[in-house]
Amino acid sequence: MITEKEIEHVSRLMRIDVDDHKEYVAKVHAVIEYFDILDSAGVESEEISMPEVSISGLRKDVHVPFDEKLIEKLNHYKGTYVRAPKMSS
Amino acid sequence: MNLKISALEYVQGVKNGDISAEDFVAQTMDRIKSIDNNLCAFLSINADAVIQAREIDKKIKSGKKVGDCFGMPVSIKDNICIKDSKTTCASKMLENYISPYDATVIKRLRQQDAIFVGKTNMDEFAMGFTTEFSAYGPSKNPWNQDYVPGGSSGGSAVSVGAFECVASLGSDTGGSVRNPASFCSAVGYKPTYGLISRYGLVSYANSIEQIGPICRTVKDAAFMLNMISGVDSNDNTTIDSRGTDYLQDIECDIEGKKIGIVKEMTGEGTDPAVLSATKDAISKLEGLGAICEEVSVGMTKYSVAAYYTITATEAGSNLARYDNLRYGYDFPLEGYEYNSYIAKARRNFGPEVTRRIIIGGFVPSAGHAGRYFLKALKVKSKLTKEVNELFKRFDFLVSPTVPVLPFKLGEKIDDPVSLLAIDINTVTANLTAKPAVSVPFSNHNGLPIGIQLMADSLQDKSLLQAAYALEQTVSLPEVPI
Numbered sequence: 001m002i003t004e005k006e007i008e009h010v011s012r013l014m015r016i017d018v019d020d021h022k023e024y025v026a027k028v029h030a031v032i033e034y035f036d037i038l039d040s041a042g043v044e045s046e047e048i049s050m051p052e053v054s055i056s057g058l059r060k061d062v063h064v065p066f067d068e069k070l071i072e073k074l075n076h077y078k079g080t081y082v083r084a085p086k087m088s089s
Numbered sequence: 090m091n092l093k094i095s096a097l098e099y100v101q102g103v104k105n106g107d108i109s110a111e112d113f114v115a116q117t118m119d120r121i122k123s124i125d126n127n128l129c130a131f132l133s134i135n136a137d138a139v140i141q142a143r144e145i146d147k148k149i150k151s152g153k154k155v156g157d158c159f160g161m162p163v164s165i166k167d168n169i170c171i172k173d174s175k176t177t178c179a180s181k182m183l184e185n186y187i188s189p190y191d192a193t194v195i196k197r198l199r200q201q202d203a204i205f206v207g208k209t210n211m212d213e214f215a216m217g218f219t220t221e222f223s224a225y226g227p228s229k230n231p232w233n234q235d236y237v238p239g240g241s242s243g244g245s246a247v248s249v250g251a252f253e254c255v256a257s258l259g260s261d262t263g264g265s266v267r268n269p270a271s272f273c274s275a276v277g278y279k280p281t282y283g284l285i286s287r288y289g290l291v292s293y294a295n296s297i298e299q300i301g302p303i304c305r306t307v308k309d310a311a312f313m314l315n316m317i318s319g320v321d322s323n324d325n326t327t328i329d330s331r332g333t334d335y336l337q338d339i340e341c342d343i344e345g346k347k348i349g350i351v352k353e354m355t356g357e358g359t360d361p362a363v364l365s366a367t368k369d370a371i372s373k374l375e376g377l378g379a380i381c382e383e384v385s386v387g388m389t390k391y392s393v394a395a396y397y398t399i400t401a402t403e404a405g406s407n408l409a410r411y412d413n414l415r416y417g418y419d420f421p422l423e424g425y426e427y428n429s430y431i432a433k434a435r436r437n438f439g440p441e442v443t444r445r446i447i448i449g450g451f452v453p454s455a456g457h458a459g460r461y462f463l464k465a466l467k468v469k470s471k472l473t474k475e476v477n478e479l480f481k482r483f484d485f486l487v488s489p490t491v492p493v494l495p496f497k498l499g500e501k502i503d504d505p506v507s508l509l510a511i512d513i514n515t516v517t518a519n520l521t522a523k524p525a526v527s528v529p530f531s532n533h534n535g536l537p538i539g540i541q542l543m544a545d546s547l548q549d550k551s552l553l554q555a556a557y558a559l560e561q562t563v564s565l566p567e568v569p570i
Binding site for chain 1: 322325388409412463464
């Protein structure tokens with residue numbers, strides 16, 4: 001049985017403010033309970049295969065210049081730096 | 090001018106000199122202006138569409154080479170990037186996001202001289218089945234505006250169904266192209282995984298999602314596939330389609346083809362009207378010489394739980410980037426305590442996205458991964474084996490696209506578990522990477538019903554042939570708008 005407290009804990013780890021989203025916890029709980037159906041699928045012995053891509057199949061690890069300066073599109077770009085919110089711990 | 094023509098009729102009309110791209114696009118934009126306040130198919134409009142169409146006409150007149158779309162007005166789901174235009178994903182989080190580059194599909198359509206009329210409404214970040222989870226209000230079904238148009242690519246299906254464009258691109262993670270196509274009486278095509286590049290599609294669940302066309306006819310869908318499919322160095326999951334022409338031989342008959350009727354998708358929980366339409370479709374297919382037989386895909390029962398577990402997990406990871414530093418909405422640069430800053434930055438996600446992020450953290454977490462995420466992957470693996478076995482004996486699988494008729498706006502929004510069941514017939518194609526198509530087939534009391542056909546991987550061409558054959562057997566009423 002999953003408790004709402006566990007869901008709240010995970011929400012914080014996912015950086016979702018649960019005080020703000022308390023109303024969702026019950027719905028999340030209902031969906032996760034629905035997932036219990038997976039217990040009766042009888043797939044314990046099933047192997048999982050993952051698609052493999054060989055290194056040679058990946059695109060070359062080289063710098064591809066972008067055709068314009070994206071940094072200039074940032075709202076707080078000041079010409080020589082970008083302003084970000086001040087943080088305290 | 091008749092805006093109700095198909096994409097191929099449009100192209101032929103412009104080639105013959107019967108249609109001017111500028112006139113057609115101008116009238117399309119007028120139609121959007123006059124009816125879209127009610128339908129809400131669009132989130133933004135391309136103000137330069139008519140000017141761009143005029144350029145195409147000039148090119149044609151001066152004898153220059155013109156791309157195969159000849160200025161065709163196309164709408165694009167708002168999670169596909171068009172350079173220098175807004176891509177909001179119907180989220181407050183990306184309200185002011187301007188894409189700095191074109192998605193590969195956009196680049197290809199642009200090279201073929203398509204005109205992008207606007208970006209279409211959707212469920213926020215493509216998470217939903219009705220378009221009601223758009224942060225900008227739901228789209229309405231053109232067949233009856235009290236009803237949902239389906240989702241998540243609801244705006245795309247509405248724009249095609251209400252003649253606000255000739256064709257559209259949506260994205261399909263669990264049925265998001267096929268479901269709204271079915272609800273709005275359009276053709277919705279989900280290709281084999283890898284056939285169309287996802288570069289420039291805002292990521293939600295990368296391992297199973299695909300861009301797909303929503304069109305008026307099966308031939309139009311084949312034409313769109315010709316325009317946008319093929320290998321792309323920016324998406325290493327793409328497959329080389331080796332220049333396949335999906336339109337060529339599309340009228341090939343399906344005599345002798347073997348079709349499996351999926352028992353689990355035509356039984357309990359299916360609306361009687363939908364079931365009756367499905368039976369009718371099967372007899373039509375048999376009338377064309379196909380051999381139909383009931384088959385079982387035992388894992389169907391678990392497919393939605395597996396689908397939701399896998400997609401929520403990928404969403405939890407993909408949406409971590411919306412932290413208001415790299416992406417996000419803007420707020421004042423005052424001092425913040427770190428955790429409260431991040432929580433505040435992510436407060437602008439809507440309810441369904443918030444739920445899926447929480448679930449996406451929960452199901453793969455250390456204490457629960459074995460029970461949920463790992464089991465979901467095992468279901469996916471077993472489901473793939475079951476379907477692969479069937480495709481050794483059958484050419485296609487048939488089912489209704491959606492087990493229920495379109496329902497009223499607001500009817501199911503508060504019950505996430507009952508909403509999940511809507512995807513039961515469509516998620517299998519995503520989980521197994523197979524191509525699938527929804528063909529408009531019937532109309533019950535003014536509400537459309539679509540039939541789904543699925544084929545083995547890379548059998549897209551023969552799937553379109555079967556869809557075309559089925560499409561030819563029906564004559565449907567015109568949308569009352």
